[in-house]
Amino acid sequence: xxxxxxxxxxxxxxxxxxxxxxxxxxxxxxxxxxxxxxxxxxxxxxxxxxxxxxxxxxxxxxxxxxxxxxxxxxxxxxxxxxxxxxxxxxxxxxxxxxxxxxxxxxxxxxxxxxxxxxxxxxxxxxxxxxxxxxxxxxxxxxxxxxxxxxxxxxxxxxxxxxxxxxxxxxxxxxxxxxxxxxxxxxxxxxxxxxxxxxxxxxxxxxxxxxxxxxxxxxxxxxxxxxxxxxxxxxxxxxxxxxxxxxxxxxxxxxxxxxxxxxxxxxxxxxxxxxxxxxxxxxxxxxxxxxxxxxxxxxxxxxxxxxxxxxxxxxxxxxxxxxxxxxxxxxxxxxxxxxxxxxxxxxxxxxxxxxxxxxxxxxxxxxxxxxxxxxxxxxxxxxxxxxxxxxxxxxxxxxxxxxxxxxxxxxxxxxxxxxxxxxxxxxxxxxxxxxxxx
Ligand SMILES: Cc1cc2nc3c(=O)[nH]c(=O)nc-3n(C[C@H](O)[C@H](O)[C@H](O)COP(=O)(O)OP(=O)(O)OC[C@H]3O[C@@H](n4cnc5c(N)ncnc54)[C@H](O)[C@@H]3O)c2cc1C
Numbered sequence: 481x482x483x484x485x486x487x488x489x490x491x492x493x494x495x496x497x498x499x500x501x502x503x504x505x506x507x508x509x510x511x512x513x514x515x516x517x518x519x520x521x522x523x524x525x526x527x528x529x530x531x532x533x534x535x536x537x538x539x540x541x542x543x544x545x546x547x548x549x550x551x552x553x554x555x556x557x558x559x560x561x562x563x564x565x566x567x568x569x570x571x572x573x574x575x576x577x578x579x580x581x582x583x584x585x586x587x588x589x590x591x592x593x594x595x596x597x598x599x600x601x602x603x604x605x606x607x608x609x610x611x612x613x614x615x616x617x618x619x620x621x622x623x624x625x626x627x628x629x630x631x632x633x634x635x636x637x638x639x640x641x642x643x644x645x646x647x648x649x650x651x652x653x654x655x656x657x658x659x660x661x662x663x664x665x666x667x668x669x670x671x672x673x674x675x676x677x678x679x680x681x682x683x684x685x686x687x688x689x690x691x692x693x694x695x696x697x698x699x700x701x702x703x704x705x706x707x708x709x710x711x712x713x714x715x716x717x718x719x720x721x722x723x724x725x726x727x728x729x730x731x732x733x734x735x736x737x738x739x740x741x742x743x744x745x746x747x748x749x750x751x752x753x754x755x756x757x758x759x760x761x762x763x764x765x766x767x768x769x770x771x772x773x774x775x776x777x778x779x780x781x782x783x784x785x786x787x788x789x790x791x792x793x794x795x796x797x798x799x800x801x802x803x804x805x806x807x808x809x810x811x812x813x814x815x816x817x818x819x820x821x822x823x824x825x826x827x828x829x830x831x832x833x834x835x836x837x838x839x840x841x842x843x844x845x846x847x848x849x850x851x852x853x854x855x856x857x858x859x860x861x862x863x864x865x866x867x868x869x870x871x872x873x874x875x876x877x878x879x880x881x882x883x884x885x886x887x888x889x890x891x892x893x894x895x896x897x898x899x900x901x902x903x904x905x906x907x908x909x910x911x912x913x914x915x916x917x
Contacts, residue, residue, distance in 0.1 A: 486533065488782050489522035490735075490789030491852045491881055494909065497532045501539065504555065504646045508616040509534065514908045515640040517587030518559065520580055522792045523881025524909035525591075525639055531907070534644060536586055542566060543647060550652035551609065556586035556645050569717050572652035573710070573768070575607035579824075581773050586611075586645040591878040592637030592835040594845075596686035596708075596772070599829030601653075603840040605636030606833065611648035616905040620646075634901045637835025639877055641902045641911060657715030660686070660771045662708040664762045666754070670701030670807055677827040680707045686771075688826050692750040693810065693819040693848055701810050703825070704757060708771060731779040739786035739851035743817040750821065775822075785851045790820070791881055793861055794847040796828060797873035802844035805871035809846060809864055816860050820849040836894045839876045847879065858882065877910060885917025 486496045498516065499509070512531025519526055527533070536557030543553040547570040552563065560574060561581040567573070578593040587593075592605040601607070610624035613631055621643070623632035635642045663684075667673055673689060680687050684707035691703035775781060782790070797805040806825070813819050823846070830842040850857050865887055868875065874891030875883045889895060895915060902911075 485789075486516075486519050487523055487526050487881075488520050489791055489852075489879075489881060490782065490785070490787075491791055492524055492527075492909070493789060494524075494527060494529045496527055496529065498535055499532045500535045500537050501644065504539065507618070508614055508644055509905065510616065512905060512907060513616075514906055515556075515586065515590070515644045517557065517584035517590075518582055520583045520587065521591065522879045524913065525877045525880065525911075526587075527909040528907060529909055530912075531905075536584055536644075539646065545570075547572070550654060551649060552652055553647060553649040554585060555647050557584050559584055560588065567652055568655070568658060571654055571656060571717055573655045575651060575653045576601050576604045577772055578604075579773065580776055582776060585648050585650070589636055589645060589648060590638060590640045592833055592838040592840065593878070594828070594840045596688045596706075596826070598840060598845075599681045599687065599827065600685050602829065602831040603637075603833045603835075603838060605835050605838065606831070607651050607653075608636065609649045609651055611635070612646045613643040614646050615643045616903050631901060633834055634836045634898055637833065637838035638898060638901075639837065639908065639911065641898060641906050641908065643903045643906070655710050656717075657711040657713065658717060658768050659711040659715055659765050660708040660768055661711055662706065662764055662766050662771060664757060664764075665705040665707075666703075666757045666760050667705050668702050669699060670803065670810065673701055673703070673705065673825065674803055674827075676705045680705070681827070681829065683709075685709050688824055690753070691810075691823040691825050692754045693813050693823045694747045694750045694817075695754075696811070696814045700807065700814065701825075702754060703823075704754070708766075710768075711765060730777065732781055732783040735783040736786050739788065739790070739853075740784045742851070746819055746821060747817075753821070785849075788852040788854075790849050790851045791857065791861065792847060792849050792879040793864060794845070794876040794879040795864070795868045795873050796839065796841060796843045796845040796876070797868060797871040798841075798843045799827075801871035801873070802827070805867055805873065806844050806846060808867045812860070812863055812867065813848065818850055818853075818857065818860055820851065823848045837877075837892050837898050839874060839878070841874070843873065847876075877914075880910065883914065885914045888914035889917075 539555035
């Protein structure tokens with residue numbers, strides 16, 4: 481089956497063949513394939529132009545749920561949205577969530593995704609109890625911290641390369657309310673950001689920042705610092721209360737030929753958005769859905785970047801280099817006049833991620849979208865790479881479509897261990913690109 485786009489950024493745009501794994505009992509292909517979830521990875525780590533994408537879309541069953549302990553077992557293709565709908569009414573929540581709930585549980589494991597609570601809960605893999613890994617030689621490995629441990633750690637953040645996860649079991653976290661107590665602080669520059677990040681890490685479970693990437697000089701790095709905690713009093717957790725969200729969704733109905741995101745619209749949007757909040761500090765209580773998933777309310781928002789698609793640049797730089805490197809990165813982006821409405825900055829905590837190849841590590845993490853404008857975009861991103869490389873940082877494979885083999889291998893020195901555990905029939909365009917240099 482051919483479909484127009486298989487990764488969220490729609491860059492690179494390469495034809496793919498999609499095949500559904502019919503059930504947990506079906507044998508794996510004996511030719512080149514790559515496990516596939518909902519294609520919410522931005523670049524080419526979820527693409528395999530030389531073989532097929534083996535989709536988990538038919539594996540949507542919950543296997544067991546214990547409302548007393550919060551242990552949930554499900555097939556690979558169950559989405560985080562499905563999980564929330566089942567468990568919130570029983571007083572449980574995802575231990576870690578990325579900025580979209582339209583991702584599968586296996587995809588969340590394979591990228592070891594992180595969320596607004598990285599500083600307090602680390603990444604998704606830290607909450608996975610066990611899973612089954614199917615290898616194309618017919619083996620089915622039960623993987624946990626006590627069984628097949630090598631495969632357990634290599635599959636968390638293992639980019640789908642070690643085998644097909646058929647089911648997984650995770651530990652949820654308890655909640656007493658669907659609501660989040662939120663503080664939004666309008667801060668003036670990067671210095672203020674780092675002070676707020678430090679001060680908030682102790683007392684707020686969730687933190688993240690929307691940042692004005694067009695601001696320069698003394699305004700460099702300005703934005704809105706968002707921090708929140710689950711409301712502690714017991715509140716209505718019923719399915720009826722849950723169904724209030726998601727609110728009415730909007731869809732971008734078609735892909736325009738050219739990007740609607742350009743230097744002018746970005747500058748205007750950023751200035752207006754920054755000014756939107758008048759008070760320095762705003763406090764309010766908000767349903768978890770708009771707090772965690774503001775982008776999910778506009779379905780297929782990725783289309784606004786036009787037919788050429790877009791790239792997200794997501795990097796992390798170690799704490800000691802964070803302030804200087806972020807200053808240089810943001811200055812370079814602001815000077816280029818490129819960038820977008822969506823810029824996220826966050827400091828990550830120092831609880832170690834479990835995956836052999838996890839992106840999440842202590843430091844400052846910046847994510848920004850760029851409409852693809854050919855050589856101009858690639859040259860700018862290569863300049864950003866130099867800053868990240870000198871600071872000893874890393875780019876996030878889930879968002880990447882172009883980093884060099886050299887930068888990848890410097891940032892992920894364990895890649896050869898993963899290569900040894902890789903299933904012989906599994907590969908991705910990303911893996912071909914970053915391991916062959
Ligand atoms: C709006 C938006 C916001 C996001 N915010 C964040 C964020 O805050 N933090 C973050 O970390 N990420 C974020 N992401 C990225 C997203 O969470 C990850 O890319 C996620 O892994 C996508 O899951 P998926 O089910 O779509 O998997 P896909 O993108 O289809 O695949 C991802 C990886 O999982 C592997 N895989 C899929 N199924 C299986 C299986 N059954 N067995 C083995 N491997 C498998 C694939 O081979 C691939 O390597 C965001 C994405 C979007 C679109």
